Each structure stands twice: as C-alpha cells, then as structure tokens.
Amino acid sequence: MKSNKALLVIDIQNDYFEGGKMQLDSSLEASLKAKQLIESFRNKNYPVIYIQHIALKPDATFFLPDTTGTDIHENVKPLDSEKIFIKHFPNSFKDTELLDYLSFNHILDLTICGMMTHMCIDATSRAAKDFGFNCTLIGDACATKSLEYNGRKINSVDVHNSFLAALNKTYANVISTEEYLNH
DSSP states (O other): OOOOOOEEEEOOOOGGSTTTOOOTTTTHHHHHHHHHHHHHHHTOOOOOOEOOOOOOOTTOOSOOOTTTSSSSSGGGGOOTEEEEEEEESSTTOOOOHHHHHHHTTTTTTTEEEEOOOOIIIIHHHHHHHTTEEEEEEEEEOOOOOOEETTTEOHHHHHHHHHHHHHHHHTTBBBEEEEHHHOO
8 A cells, every 4th residue: 555655855965964065063963863764764665755956056066966965965875766856946846846746646744854944944845835735844854054144143053943933833743753753
C-alpha cells in the first residue's frame, strides 16, 4: 500500500557546512536530526524526496553549478531509488515537477526539514500549504544563519525561531524531531 505521506529534505548541501561557501549555524546538528527522520521514513517505506538547489544567477556566491558545494551532504545521502528535484529558486515548487510528482503519488502530508529556515524552508512550507498539503515542519532539523536588517544584526537563533513561530499553526505544525518520532 502506498503512503500518502512523504519527507521533503530541502537543500542539505555541502556549501551550508563547515568549509562551504555559505556555512550556517547548527547545520551539522540539523543534518543529524534530518538523518533520524530519513531513517524513520525509510524503515516505514515512506517516500523520502530530496530538493537540491543549484544557483543560476550570474552573481551567485554558493551552490554554483558543477561544484561539490551543491552535493547533498553525506549525513543525508539519498538512496538511488529516492527522488531528487533540482531547483533554482527558494520555493521548491517553482519551476520544478515537485507538485506533479506529489499529486501523481497521492501524497497529502509533507514532513519538511532542511536549510535555510528563513529562505527555502519558509518559501516551500508556505507554498505547500497553499497547494493544500498538510505540513509538519521539524524545527530542529532545520538551520539558518544570522542576518542583518536596518543596520542591526539578528542572530541565527532569533532568525530561526522567528520564522518557525511565523509558520507554526498557520502554515505547518512545527515540532521537534523527538516529538515527531515519538508520536
């Protein structure tokens, strides 16, 4: 019997880790939480779907084509049988076949994890809800970075928590890996 639920693993790629071109805070920890989710989905024979960002903008500084920075990180490597969608925008649905794939496979419930909380996780979660999916966002399996706005630095923890709080209830049920695996 096919599952109507899937795990979306968004942009857990080398450039977001130590030594990468856009290192995020807590990327390693988030990837290990994502790994637990992946193992749980695989054990239940639920689909694991990967999203991989490759930059096309001429002024891009990371996720550059044909670099190891675009590779999916070793902690969450996909199996040959798992689907990978290449995207070029923060929203994983924009100009990809993700929506068609999910619809064709009757997937209604999405569990979402990945990087960056304030960009691709936010954009994809909002789009998924707008397309009618039931979304669960695993907060500790996501990572982001500090930002600057109006001459002020906003640390990564505040950026992360603010975006999770904004998404919670309206666009997704935001919970921890432990809560998800124990429910």
